[in-house]
Amino acid sequence: MSIAAKRLPNLHVDLWRYLMLVSHVRTGLCGAVIALLPLSEGHAHEIVGNRFFPATLGIDDPGVNDELSVPTVDAFRTGDVPSVRQRDVSGEFSKRITEDFGVSFGSTYTFLNPTDPTVPGANGFQNLETTLKYRLFKDPTHEFVMSVGLSIEWGGTGSQNVGADPFNTYTPMLWFGKGFGDLPDRFSWLRPVAVTGQVGYAIPARNFTTTFGIDPDTGDATADTELHxxxxxxxxxxxxxxxxxxxxxxxxxxxxFFNHLIPLVEANLQTPVANTLTSGTLTTGTINPGVLWIGNKYQLGIEALIPVNRQSGTHVGVIGQLHFYLDDIDPRGIGKPLFGRPVQATSPTGRN
Incomplete structure (x- = not known):
């Protein structure tokens, strides 16, 4: 599960909007789907050799799977002055088109409660996000996997009073995962270690927004330009x-119980790198220590949200998630790729 420019992926969207977006994606990708048809039966989950790469809470995992993350819940204080207590309830649905190519949809409902009692709060949906992902490379011997894709935040589908932008944002993405099961015997205690990562470059469809107003003291017209x-x-x-x-x-x-646990630490960071005159270039984000409990058909996760600086937040927050493996729950139905053979059910606790 991923967090891109916003802290969490987005989940709630009305049924009509969701069906229309699915229709457009299927139409535009029809030719590519034919070229990507798998030649062999796939596996449930992202299992590479003996390595299972679980869905993580802060960044997206490198796999292409049929999954449902609902709910994901977080609570933290923002770096605003004065700070704002923010709570998010979100989720994401991921569906494989072929064994190696998938699409996900998500949205978030946000609650904002300023610590200053004179400032009104706000509630509302963030923008709908869609992510297209293609598994580019998989090496079972060295437990390595790499995927590429595109994440789109659909401007105007959320509420501007909780920070949802009125314009689209396009983010080309790269994900990777590497397990250390290929280490020599003298380092066998390190073989359970794995690392995953992601890199994305968020490109707003609009370079700036100019807001016009009237100076209350002089009555003159004013214009305030914010660069994106x-x-x-x-x-x-x-x-x-x-x-x-x-x-x-x-x-x-x-x-x-302990044989189902994956302790982990995540880093989720954002750095403005272009068109930064009004935003600056300060890196913000969180370091998230936590643990996952892995079952055969679902997993549970909880992590702390530790701000990397004052601008990222003022207190330690928390995030939790319930995540379902649809490819194990219904491998010949909703967990089957739209094009290709049914997946081969595989236990993440038996081959991890």
Whole structure:
């Protein structure tokens, strides 16, 4: 699960808008789908060799899967002066078109409560986001996977009173994952370690917005121009898989609950890199230590949100998520790629 220019991916959208977007995506990608038809049966989840790459809360995982993240809930204080208590309830639906190509839809409902009681709060939906992802490379021997794609934030589909932009933003993306199961025997205790990462370049469809008004003191007309920067969205995770430790390194005889855990730390950062005269170039974001509990058909995750500087927030926040593996829940129905054979059901706890 991913967080791009906004803190979380977006989930709520009315049914008509959702169906229209799916129709446009299918029409525009019809020719590409034919060229990408898989030649062999795929696997549920993003399993590369013995490595299972789970969905993470801060950045998107490198896989292409049929998944549902609902709900994802967070709470934190923004870096505004005075700060604002922000809570988000969001989710994302991901659907494979072929074994290697998929599309996801998401949205967020945001609650803003200023700490200054004289400032009114606001609630509303963020913009709908759509992400197209293609798995470019997969090396089971070295537990390495790479995907590329495009994330689109549809301007005007959310409420401007909670910060949703009235214009589209296009973000070319790259994701990767690498497990360390290929380390020599003397480093066997490090084999459960994996890293994932993403890099995106957010390009607003509008370079600036000019707001016209009247100076209350002089009565003269005023014009205020805000530049919309191009932003580098980047992040990474480091994970230690207890299921991998048990199944591929050594069974320590731990209680079963611990054999389902993946402790991890995520970094989710944004750096304005162009058109920055009014925004500056300061990097903002959070470092998120936490843990995932991995089941056969779903996973649970919780992480702290630690701001990297004052502009990123004023207190430690929290984020939690319930995530469903649709390709295991219904491998021949909603979990089957639209084009291609049914997936081969695979337990993430048995091959991790």
């Amino acid at each position: 920067p191009r932003v580098l969205n980047w992040g990474a995770t480091i994970q230690y898989s207890m299921p991998y430790l048990k199944s591929a390194v050594a069974d320590l005889g731990l209680p079963d």
